[in-house]
Structure formats: structure tokens, C-alpha cells
Amino acid sequence: MNKSIINSVPSEYEVKPPSWATRVRRGLPLLMSLSVLAIVVLVSRVLQPNFFDRAVVRSNISTFLPLIMAAVGQTLVVLTGSIDLSIGGIVTLVNVVTVTLFGLLVGMDGDGPVLLALAGGLLVGILAGLVNGFLVAYLRLQAIIATFATNFVWMGLALYVLPTPGGSIPQLVYRTYRGYFLGVPVAGWLLVVTVGIWWVISRVKLGRYLYAVGGSQASAYATGIDVQRVVVAAYALCGLFAGMSGIALTADIASGDPLVGGPLTLSSITAVVIGGTRLSGGFGGAGGSIAGAIILGLIRNIIFFANVPPFYQDFVFGLIVIGALAIAAVGGVRRRSA
16 A cells, blocks of 8 residues: 555554644543542552552552453554444363363473463464454444344353363462562552553554444545455454453463453443544553553452442442443543634
8 A cells, every 4th residue: 555545544543743733632531541540549549458568569450451451452442433242252262272271281290281272272372353343343233233243153162161160270370460570560560561552553554444444434445445444453453352361361361261351342442432442443552441441440449448248339330330430431522622
């Protein structure tokens, strides 16, 4: 594709620096999300005096990381105007496949190809994402229906691989995940890697194309962008992040569970919306989704430390999430009215 075609992408997606007013307008949803995050952190600190202790920070990052990775993957698909309702199923499939590969190739003592088992889990995620992308982009199935259906496929395969919860992983893996490197939690380094991958994607042609396709598929097609390939790439990358999420979840719980990833689907979408990414596509980013995922995790902690009775916890959680969504939506409303 020559430069003339690349440069014909609508001005919103061009490489030239946007104006100061445009930067402020685009950054408002993220600012609102960060404001919500600051409030949640403050409340957490009040209810949990040791909130900033090293061990607590490590525990929180390790627990939140699977959702953070899933939310970043969901963001890439949502930016194109699509959605992935099967991401929880992919995470589950990756979990049971990875645990099974550990059992077959590595063993509890870690004396075996650990990286090969982890690579196998990632490959499963990418392949599942490619299947979703093919169904949506080339067979032109509605994304919400296609991925809703494939979610049952991935969950069914997970049950076939591991019918009941069980299995185990090498101590090396979960001890490393829960440990530190250079004084920083390993999960924190994995979060940096997640952010780094998004940063690279957002600065190459594919990143611009994701926004262009989400903004208007017709306009993107008219400018020479291969819309179908962009959509498939978005789903493949979503599968990659789902694979990373599945591996992080496996390392965190140190076992396999054929139902473990189910809640991540709606949670990842909620995190994306709280983060200011527009479900219709073309606007947002992974930074807000990461903030949204952390907000959801901290809300659960707040409910626990506030001693809310178990019977009312889901009710209270829903009310708080609605409030967070309402605050985050203020940026989107102002942006549309500008």
C-alpha cells in the first residue's frame, strides 16, 4: 500500500499531532475514568489501612491482571466497532490447555519445557481469536451472535479437555508469578509488558486502521484499508491478550477450572466502557480499559472490607458500577456535544 493511500485516512487518524483542543476533548473520557479510579483508591485506603503495603499491592496486581489483559484485548475489538462475547471462553480454554500441557510436558518439579507449555496456551488463544475474526469479517456474521456462539464452543472444548476442576502447575510458575523481580512484583512487570504491546500497536499502521474502521467502515474501505484483514487482526490480538489472561489466571490460581473464565466476558466489556472507549468503535484506548479493570477489582475489595452482608454484595456491586459508569460517561457526553 503506497503512501498516498495511507495518508488518505481521515484526519482523525492521521499521524500529524492533533491540536491542543482536540487533545483535551479526546482525553476527557480517560480523565473521568482516572477520577473514578482515584476515588476508589481513596476509599480503599480508608477501609484498608495497609492498602499500599508491598504485599497488598502485589496481591492486588496479581489478582487484577487477568481482567486487565482481557479488557485490553476487548478494547482492540471494540475499537473496530465489533465485540467479543467469547473472551471468557477463550480464557477458560487457555487455562485448561495450559494446565494439561504442564501435566504432560513439565511436571510439578518444573523439569521440562515450561515455555513450550505457555506458548501452547498463547497459541490456543490466538487461534480462537482468528476463528472469531474469520466468522465476523469474511462470513459477515453479526459479531455479537457469532462470538456468543463460539463462547459455547470454547467452553465445551474446555470441558472436554478438563471435565472437572483440578490439575496443577509447577511451583516455579506460580511462585514466580507471585514473586518479585528487581523489587517489583512480577505481575507488575507483566502489566508493563501489556501496556508496551498496546503502545506498539497504537503507533503502527494497524493501530490507526483500528480507529479508522471503527469510525466508519465505508470511509476506511474507500481510503484503501483492507477492512476485513483489520477486523481479523483485531480479533487475533484479542485472542493473544485472552491467552495472556488465561496464563496469568492459571499462574494465580495454580490449577485448572473449565468454568473459571466465564465472568471475564462481561467484566471486560464493563471495564472498556468505564475506561471511556465507545462501544460503537473509533474512540478510546487501552489506558482507560486498564483503569476500568482496576476499578472493578477495587470495588470488590471495598465491598468486602466494608463488611457488606454476602446476600447484598452483588446488589451493592451493581449499584457502585452503575455510578462509576455514569461518572465515566460524562466525558463521552461532553465529547459528543462539543
